[in-house]
Amino acid sequence: MAARNISRFWEWGRKIICVGRNYADHAKELKNAIPTEPVLFLKPPSAYVREGSPILVPLYTSNLHHEVELGVVIGKGGTSIQQSDAMDHVAGYALCLDMTARDIQDECKSKGLPWTMAKAFNTSCPVSEFIPKESIPDPSKVKLWLKVNDQLKQSGCTSQMIFSIPYLISYISDFITLEEGDLILTGTPKGVSAVQEHDELQAGIENVVTMTFQDQSEPPQPVPGQSGVT
């Protein structure tokens, strides 16, 4: 079998580990406390969607939000990785969206339930092309932006992160073994807002990459026994 190519990491079916509330301005806009430890959640590999395919708006939400984030692609796996070695485990980056059904997340938060329905649905993780590590020499100074229908909504810099990339890799790997092809979403800056069907989402990392996605309503699920469906 041919060796797998990390530049198509989304096809590998590995973990997507997301960090929440890693920018104080975003934690504040949602009235969350500034975390003293990373807030983590997961998305399944079925969350990946690539340019050319739509972001499907789940039928059960009426408040789907965009969150633009820097993704870190793991190149060398490990457990209990030291912060000083963490960057040796990085193969590269990807620009990512953490699509979030905010109404469902609010409901889950109020009931003390996990965020799975709000964060882990199909197409909840749009990703750009793979960005080799060399293209971002300093990941702590990356400028991210996102526009909805040409209107700038989010603009931030990874220098605002509460927990750095080496810290996050070390922290996560203490209890989740990192594997080649895993993706870490590092959190969103402020400016999240609602999107609707037919909206165009354009996002970029300044001087590195841009990507464009369209929102589309999830088609109603066929009901067995109706309309000729058996």
Ligand SMILES: O=C([O-])CC(=O)C(=O)O
């Ligand atoms: O706002 C949230 O839902 C938490 C999160 O994912 C982030 O801060 O990026």
Ligand SMILES: [Mg+2]
């Ligand atoms: Mg997020």
